[in-house]
Amino acid sequence: xxxxxxxxxxxxxxxxxxxxxxxxxxxxxxxxxxxxxxxxxxxxxxxxxxxxxxxxxxxxxxxxxxxxxxxxxxxxxxxxxxxxxxxxxxxxxxxxxxxxxxxxxxxxxxxxxxxxxxxxxxxxxxxxxxxxxxxxxxxxxxxxxxxxxxxxxxxxxxxxxxxx
Amino acid sequence: xxxxxxxxxxxxxxxxxxxxxxxxxxxxxxxxxxxxxxxxxxxxxxxxxxxxxxxxxxxxxxxxxxxxxxxxxxxxxxxxxxxxxxxxxxxxxxxxxxxxxxxxxxxxxxxxxxxxxxxxxxxxxxxxxxxxxxxxxxxxxxxxxxxxxxxxxxxxxxxxxxxx
Numbered sequence: 001x002x003x004x005x006x007x008x009x010x011x012x013x014x015x016x017x018x019x020x021x022x023x024x025x026x027x028x029x030x031x032x033x034x035x036x037x038x039x040x041x042x043x044x045x046x047x048x049x050x051x052x053x054x055x056x057x058x059x060x061x062x063x064x065x066x067x068x069x070x071x072x073x074x075x076x077x078x079x080x081x082x083x084x085x086x087x088x089x090x091x092x093x094x095x096x097x098x099x100x101x102x103x104x105x106x107x108x109x110x111x112x113x114x115x116x117x118x119x120x121x122x123x124x125x126x127x128x129x130x131x132x133x134x135x136x137x138x139x140x141x142x143x144x145x146x147x148x149x150x151x152x153x154x155x156x157x158x159x160x161x162x163x164x
Numbered sequence: 165x166x167x168x169x170x171x172x173x174x175x176x177x178x179x180x181x182x183x184x185x186x187x188x189x190x191x192x193x194x195x196x197x198x199x200x201x202x203x204x205x206x207x208x209x210x211x212x213x214x215x216x217x218x219x220x221x222x223x224x225x226x227x228x229x230x231x232x233x234x235x236x237x238x239x240x241x242x243x244x245x246x247x248x249x250x251x252x253x254x255x256x257x258x259x260x261x262x263x264x265x266x267x268x269x270x271x272x273x274x275x276x277x278x279x280x281x282x283x284x285x286x287x288x289x290x291x292x293x294x295x296x297x298x299x300x301x302x303x304x305x306x307x308x309x310x311x312x313x314x315x316x317x318x319x320x321x322x323x324x325x326x327x328x
Contacts, residue, residue, distance in 0.1 A: 006311070016197065017184040024177040033180065034198055036249070036312025039296060045311050082278050084287055085200070086250035088318050111289075114246050116321030123248055125275075125289060132203060147170070147209050148200025149313035154252050157280030 002031070003057050004083060004153050007046040007064055008071040011037055015069040019046060022063055028056060032085075034150030043071065047153050080156035086149040087131050092119045092142035101141060108134040119144060127151075166195070167221050168247060168317050171210040171228055172235040175201055179233040183210060186227055192220060196249075198314030207235065211317050244320035250313040251295050256283045256306035265305055272298040283308060291315075 009015045016035060023030055032049040050060065061073045076083075089110075093101040101120060105112055110124035119142075124134045128151070135143065173179045180199060187194055196213040214224065225237045240247075253274075257265040265284060269276055274288035283306075288298045292315070299307065 013188040013191065013194070017181065017188050020181040020184045024181050027177065030177070032200070034313050036196070036251075036314055038310050038312070039299065047311060082252065082285055082287075084250060084252060084277070086248060086289060086313055086316055087200075088246065088248060088316055090318060090321060113248070114320050118322045121246055121318065121321055123246075123289060125250060125287060135203065145318055146202050147211060147316045147318050148202070149198050149250055149316045150200055152250055152252055152311045152313045154254060154285065154309055154311050156278050157254060157285055158282045 002051055004049050004076045006074045009044050010069040011042050011044045012069050018067055032150035034152055047151050049151050076153050081153050083127050083151050083153040084125050085131050085151050086125050088123055088147045090121050090145035091138045092144055104137055166215055168213050168240045170238045173208050174233040175206045175208045176233050182231055196314035198316055211315050213315050240317050245317050247291050247315050247317040248289050249295050249315050250289050252287055252311045254285050254309035255302045256308055268301055
């Protein structure tokens with residue numbers, strides 16, 4: 001099963017290192033890790049995606065909670081959540097090909113954020129499947145460079161944890 | 165000065181830990197770190213943003229290059245580059261406030277990706293300043309939750325490293 005968890009921590013230089021150490025040294029199958037500061041609050045928020053069974057989930061969350069910098073851990077998979085990634089894709093496109101490439105970007109609601117002689121850069125957001133579909137669609141033109149953020153996720157609005 | 169670097173590494177469970185260890189243990193002033201896998205290539209790409217002088221930049225890049233998993237390091241600040249972050253913002257909005265909140269989202273070209281009784285979730289991309297402006301604009305309604313990716317960056321198309 002694929003699990004997605006949010007982890008709130010103190011915004012402390014060592015914490016990324018300790019969290020990375022904890023989840024990677026033990027050989028968990030981590031698909032993605034992303035971290036962003038929550039402005040002005042002194043708090044960082046991690047989104048960690050990994051594969052495993054329920055035992056692994058329990059282990060990961062209980063070990064994370066033992067770290068002094070960790071404020072809270074929330075499992076998102078057990079209920080509705082939204083998940084997005086950001087990708088920048090540099091696509092080769094000669095002058096004649098541009099309209100096609102622009103239209104393709106439109107189909108994926110991607111934004112063209114740079115255009116040059118040798119190609120364009122598009123910014124696309126979505127879940128993993130959409131990002132992969134978008135990358136595959138641009139492949140025939142030639143992808144010169146790719147940069148992806150990890151998954152960023154949060155509970156849906158009004159989700160009550162499955163309680164009725 | 166604010167530096168932005170891209171680092172390509174082998175997609176190896178220990179590499180995030182080693183990179184985090186290297187840049188945080190030495191006390192560099194890191195603003196953001198993000199990492200994403202490049203699908204099917206066995207390669208991960210990091211975007212690291214930090215403050216410092218040219219000496220710090222040289223130290224960071226030379227130490228990164230010493231790690232066996234590191235394939236390449238590229239400094240982006242020395243020339244044109246595009247930089248984007250992704251934020252999910254959960255905004256309180258009662259029924260009557262919704263049109264206002266939706267319009268505000270439009271102004272920032274943010275997408276409403278979830279709506280519930282208690283509020284909405286918007287997805288917004290941009291550079292740090294735009295994201296902060298967007299968060300500040302939603303603050304009066306009440307922000308219930310925030311999740312940000314780190315910066316993702318790449319060289320502009322056709323940028324030739326300052327050579328003429």
